[in-house]
Amino acid sequence: MSDHGHAHGPGGHAGHSHGVSADADRRWLAAALSLITVFMAAEVVVGILAGSLALLSDAAHMLTDAASIVLALVAMRLAARPARGGFTYGLKRAEILSAQVNGLTLLLLGAWLAYEAVRRLIAPPHVAGGPMLATALTGIVVNVAAAWCISKANRTSLNVEGAYQHVLNDLFAFIGTAVAALVVLLTGFERADPIATLVVVALMVKAGYGLLRDSGRIFLEAAPADVDPDALGDRLVARPDVVEVHDLHVWQITSGQAALSAHILVEPGGDCHAVRRALEDVLHHDYGITHTTLQVDHASERVLQVAPPGDPDSAGDPAHCEAPHGPVHRGEPHPH
Incomplete structure (x- = not known):
């Protein structure tokens, strides 16, 4: 990996x-x-x-x-x-x-x-x-x-x-x-x-x-009133080569200045830098969020396995996150 x-x-x-x-x-x-x-x-x-x-x-x-x-x-x-x-x-x-x-x-x-x-x-x-x-x-x-x-x-x-x-x-x-x-x-x-x-x-x-x-x-670090974090996570994980999004945080520094951080897992062999740039483009143009910190890694085979909903072992990759915060957004692996 x-x-x-x-x-x-x-x-x-x-x-x-x-x-x-x-x-x-x-x-x-x-x-x-x-x-x-x-x-x-x-x-x-x-x-x-x-x-x-x-x-x-x-x-x-x-x-x-x-x-x-x-x-x-x-x-x-x-x-x-x-x-x-x-x-x-x-x-x-x-x-x-x-x-x-x-x-x-x-x-x-x-x-x-x-x-x-x-x-x-x-x-x-x-x-x-x-x-x-x-x-x-x-x-x-x-x-x-x-x-x-x-x-x-x-x-x-x-x-x-x-x-x-x-x-x-x-x-x-x-x-x-x-x-x-x-x-x-x-x-x-x-x-x-x-x-x-x-x-x-x-x-x-x-x-x-x-x-x-x-x-x-x-x-209280709540998301901006016009941003639904769950819908945002689903939008990001639907992008090509993205397998999983977790530790997604979006908040306001002050009025009109939103910030976002997230851990992104991409498919083995995927271009992490290209994925990051594509996600930043979506966040900038569709949500007006320009202050972003995205940690982008390749997913392990364990993450690519299909786990039943609610399985505590299915949340995040233990190689990267011991305790992911918030919901885990997972997409289907894309065929090559």
């Missing part, structure tokens, strides 16, 4: 499209941050002069938006640092950590707003509809502009998406506040404010849960 050992794909040296637009992403996020910070400062001044707790709480909400954008910008800087020392992937997952923090703060802010809304439903305070409507309308304009800025950045990045969801939910909050203010002005129904808040809370919970779910999948 001839052993071709480890063959590495070109993915480790391949560039990623997200890196090309990182500077543009930072500029759009910085523009949104400037808009939000200026409006927040003005809102604090008006709130203090008018003695309005509602305006000050709105400003506190916008402070969380500003913090989420600052966090996103810091994470981008960290992710752009080259790999060194023990961090062999660099700090690319700083962006995923930022997305997780943004998701968690959305849920916590939603819980606090839900508590406040229920408390105001039970005992509604007096609401000044005029200042409330004017502030809400101004907030809508500012948040539309900020959301538009962030939408121009790369939203396939969970980091950018986290900041975007913060601003978008603040926009929804101001729309709800404006509607509630109109209702208060026209009908005097002061419970419209907490009712509108509860609608916004539901949207915040949905967005926060989505960010935590997607970032959690990356931290």
Whole structure:
């Protein structure tokens, strides 16, 4: 049996499209941050002069938006640092950590707003509809502009998406506040404010849960949501000269950067290097996976024997793997 050992794909040296637009992403996020910070400062001044707790709480909400954008910008800087020392992937997952923090703060802010809304439903305070409507309308304009800025950045990045969801939910909050203010002005129904808040809370919970779910999948090394590892293994083992695929792992380093490793057994006499190149081509063009590490070896006669399903001795070649991870994908030997 001839052993071709480890063959590495070109993915480790391949560039990623997200890196090309990182500077543009930072500029759009910085523009949104400037808009939000200026409006927040003005809102604090008006709130203090008018003695309005509602305006000050709105400003506190916008402070969380500003913090989420600052966090996103810091994470981008960290992710752009080259790999060194023990961090062999660099700090690319700083962006995923930022997305997780943004998701968690959305849920916590939603819980606090839900508590406040229920408390105001039970005992509604007096609401000044005029200042409330004017502030809400101004907030809508500012948040539309900020959301538009962030939408121009790369939203396939969970980091950018986290900041975007913060601003978008603040926009929804101001729309709800404006509607509630109109209702208060026209009908005097002061419970419209907490009712509108509860609608916004539901949207915040949905967005926060989505960010935590997607970032959690990356931290737990799950396959990308659009890749079925079993179907992928079956696809690879169906290629010419491939006898078996095991130890198949596919995961995300960060948003939009998937990686894959696998142990491939080819027929005795097969061209291991040609098989590796063909498999890398399939992974690149059909799945968008360019960061690949494929160990390609010739199969032993033992592997070529037909074993009954479920036979513990049929999983992998003991000459190469003592304990293969995950399912073993086995094809039929190809006649020569």
